[in-house]
Amino acid sequence: MIQDDETQDEVEVRAKPAGPHRAGFVAIIGRPNVGKSTLLNRLLGQKLAIVSPKPQTTRGRILGVITRPEAQLCLLDTPGLHEAKGGLNARMVESALDTLNDADAAMFLIEAGSPAIDTQTKKALDQVKAARKPLLLVINKIDTVKKQELLPLIERWRHEHEFTDIYPLSALTGDNVEGLLDAVAAHLPEGPSLFGDEVWTDVPERALCAELVREQIMRQLSQEVPYSCAVIVEDFDESERETGRRGLVRIHAQVLVERDSQKSIVIGKGGAQLKEIGTLARKEMERLLGCKVFLQLHVRVEPEWTRSEKGMRRAGYGEHE
Numbered sequence: 001m002i003q004d005d006e007t008q009d010e011v012e013v014r015a016k017p018a019g020p021h022r023a024g025f026v027a028i029i030g031r032p033n034v035g036k037s038t039l040l041n042r043l044l045g046q047k048l049a050i051v052s053p054k055p056q057t058t059r060g061r062i063l064g065v066i067t068r069p070e071a072q073l074c075l076l077d078t079p080g081l082h083e084a085k086g087g088l089n090a091r092m093v094e095s096a097l098d099t100l101n102d103a104d105a106a107m108f109l110i111e112a113g114s115p116a117i118d119t120q121t122k123k124a125l126d127q128v129k130a131a132r133k134p135l136l137l138v139i140n141k142i143d144t145v146k147k148q149e150l151l152p153l154i155e156r157w158r159h160e161h162e163f164t165d166i167y168p169l170s171a172l173t174g175d176n177v178e179g180l181l182d183a184v185a186a187h188l189p190e191g192p193s194l195f196g197d198e199v200w201t202d203v204p205e206r207a208l209c210a211e212l213v214r215e216q217i218m219r220q221l222s223q224e225v226p227y228s229c230a231v232i233v234e235d236f237d238e239s240e241r242e243t244g245r246r247g248l249v250r251i252h253a254q255v256l257v258e259r260d261s262q263k264s265i266v267i268g269k270g271g272a273q274l275k276e277i278g279t280l281a282r283k284e285m286e287r288l289l290g291c292k293v294f295l296q297l298h299v300r301v302e303p304e305w306t307r308s309e310k311g312m313r314r315a316g317y318g319e320h321e
């Protein structure tokens with residue numbers, strides 16, 4: 001569509017050879033902690049998926065939609081592929097592989113580093129190859145290695161699979177991210193957009209807010225405690241959102257833990273730890289919602305919830321969620 005008031009950017013976009021409009025789903029997949037969620041946020045230009053230095057931060061599929069004049073890319077962030085025996089971890093890996101099977105194309109992420117491919121990464125690649133989708137290799141975190149280390153790495157990976165492209169980049173700094181979306185879009189089916197132009201995700205705001213609390217739990221608490229935590233928003237009261245100078249959303253969230261000992265760790269001495277988690281999460285929520293947030297957090301013990309179907313359902317990780 002040509003408009004008279006086109007900006008310089010739009011002219012540049014349209015200057016490329018005009019092809020058919022394309023649209024489809026692209027799974028972002030790889031081992032835990034390689035930067036999948038960071039890349040989704042970078043490509044989207046907005047924080048959608050939570051990020052932490054700990055593996056297994058992402059627990060389910062997260063859709064981020066990018067609409068451009070020539071293509072609509074529906075990016076799907078996934079939990080990391082890892083060896084998991086039952087319970088929540090197995091559910092997460094299943095979710096990643098299901099997402100891959102439903103996608104039109106995939107980006108397989110690895111970290112820049114030694115050209116040697118460890119057995120876990122090899123196994124993950126084999127799982128991804130089995131889905132038989134157009135597969136682009138992203139070598140992330142190039143900010144952590146010297147330029148001359150990249151060539152042998154690319155050479156090594158070129159022999160592993162016929163990737164549609166190999167993209168070394170840094171999701172953190174944005175280095176070399178440009179062009180990646182074009183490269184992926186070329187492998188999507190021809191067709192009209194799947195979502196309206198204004199849609200950027202299908203994750204409801206209240207679920208994004210629950211994730212922002214979990215993000216702080218992942219970041220603030222050490223060791224295994226975060227892996228026993230789930231966050232459920234019990235109440236999301238928007239009745240004052242449009243009133244007042246900036247409006248207010250009142251949120252009441254529950255933090256589920258598996259044991260009493262974990263409950264006291266999350267709460268901390270005199271409630272200090274929970275307060276810290278709440279303050280940091282509230283600031284992120286205010287940025288997301290564009291208004292003030294009043295956040296109340298409660299910690300509840302749901303014994304061994306990560307191990308049973310019933311427990312996972314109670315924590316919001318039911319089979320079809």
Ligand SMILES: Nc1nc2c(ncn2[C@@H]2O[C@H](COP(=O)(O)OP(=O)(O)O)[C@@H](O)[C@H]2O)c(=O)[nH]1
Binds near residue numbers: 032037141144171173
């Ligand atoms: N140095 C560096 N760190 C990164 C980059 N991308 C992600 N990270 C870090 O790697 C960690 C895991 O990132 P995350 O996106 O949660 O990984 P995921 O588990 O694959 O989704 C976080 O501490 C990120 O800040 C990158 O390009 N460079």
Ligand SMILES: [Mg+2]
Binds near residue numbers: 036038050057058077
């Ligand atoms: Mg992630």
